[in-house]
Amino acid sequence: MTLDNFREIIIESDDSEKQLIFIQKFLFHGIPAVFKDREDDYFEFRNRIANKFGVGFHEVFIVGSAKLGFSYYKGTQFDYDSDIDVVIVNEKLFEEFYFKITEYQYQLDRQYKTVDLKELKVYSEFLRYLVKGWMRPDKLPTSFQVNLLKSEWFDFFESISYGRTEVGNYKVAAGLFKNYEYLEKYYTRSIEDVYNSLTKN
Numbered sequence: 001m002t003l004d005n006f007r008e009i010i011i012e013s014d015d016s017e018k019q020l021i022f023i024q025k026f027l028f029h030g031i032p033a034v035f036k037d038r039e040d041d042y043f044e045f046r047n048r049i050a051n052k053f054g055v056g057f058h059e060v061f062i063v064g065s066a067k068l069g070f071s072y073y074k075g076t077q078f079d080y081d082s083d084i085d086v087v088i089v090n091e092k093l094f095e096e097f098y099f100k101i102t103e104y105q106y107q108l109d110r111q112y113k114t115v116d117l118k119e120l121k122v123y124s125e126f127l128r129y130l131v132k133g134w135m136r137p138d139k140l141p142t143s144f145q146v147n148l149l150k151s152e153w154f155d156f157f158e159s160i161s162y163g164r165t166e167v168g169n170y171k172v173a174a175g176l177f178k179n180y181e182y183l184e185k186y187y188t189r190s191i192e193d194v195y196n197s198l199t200k201n
Contacts, residue, residue: 001026001068001069002070003070003072003075003077006026006068006070006072007072007194007198009022009026010022010072010191010194010195010198011195011198011199013191013195014195014199016188016192019188019191019192019195020184020188022191023184023187023188023191024184026068027063027067027068027187028061028063028183028187032062032066032067032068033065033066033067033068033069033078034062034066034067034078034084034167034168034170035062035166035167038166041166041167042062042166043057044166045160045165045166045167046058046060046061048160048165048166049086049088049160049174052156053088053090053093054093055088055090055092055093056090059088059089059090060086060087060088061086061087061088061089062084062085062086063085063086063087063187064082064083064085065077065078065082065085066078066082066083066084066085066170067085072194073190073194080169080170082170083170083171083172083173084161084167084170084171084172084173085173085174085175086157086172086173086174086175087174087175087176087177087183088174088175088176088177089176089177089178089179089180089183090176091178091179093176094133094135094176094177094178094179097135097137097149097176098130098135100149101130101135101140104144113143115141115143119141119142119143120141122139122140122141123139123140123141125139126139126140129175132182132185132186133177133178133179133181133182133183133185133186134175134176134177134178134182134183134186135175135176135177135178136175137149137153137154137174137175137176138173138175153174157172157173157174160172
C-alpha cells in the first residue's frame with residue numbers, strides 16, 4: 001500500500017466504526033513493512049520483547065512508519081533514519097510501572113526529588129499521555145529514567161537496536177498501553193485527525 005492509497009481509504013472511513021475497523025486492519029493486523037517476507041523473524045522479535053516483560057507475544061506490536069512503510073502524519077517514507085516504534089498492551093505490566101511513577105510523584109510532592117523546568121515540561125507531556133492510558137517512558141524526566149527505568153526499559157530496548165536483533169539496523173523505541181481499549185481509542189483519534197485534515201476543504 002502507498003501513502004496515497006492509505007489516504008484514499010481514510011477519506012472513505014467517514015464514521016467512528018469505519019475508523020476503528022481501519023486501524024484494526026491496517027495499523028495492528030498483518031506483517032510490518034520492516035519485516036516484509038520475514039514473518040518468522042517478526043514472531044521472534046515480538047517473542048523476544050514478550051519474554052523480557054512477561055507478556056504474550058500477541059500483546060507486542062510494531063506501529064508507525066515501520067508498520068506501514070511510511071508515516072501518515074509526516075508524509076515521509078520509512079528509511080534507516082526511522083525508529084522502530086513498538087507498543088506493548090498489558091494491564092499488569094502497566095500497573096507495575098504505574099506504581100513506580102506514583103512513588104516518584106509522591107517524592108516530588110514532598111520535595112524529596114526536584115526537577116528543573118525543562119524536565120518538568122517533559123514530565124507534563126508524559127502525564128498527558130498517561131491519562132490516555134499510554135505510558136511513554138521517553139517522556140519521563142532524566143533522573144527518573146536513570147534511577148528506576150534504565151536497566152528495566154531503556155537498556156533492554158537499546159540491546160535490541162542497531163543490528164542486534166531480527167529487526168535490523170534501527171533504533172527500537174517502545175511505549176506501554178494499559179489495554180486494547182486505550183490503544184484503539186488513541187489510534188482511532190489519530191486517524192480521525194487525519195481524516196479531518198484531508199476532508200476539511
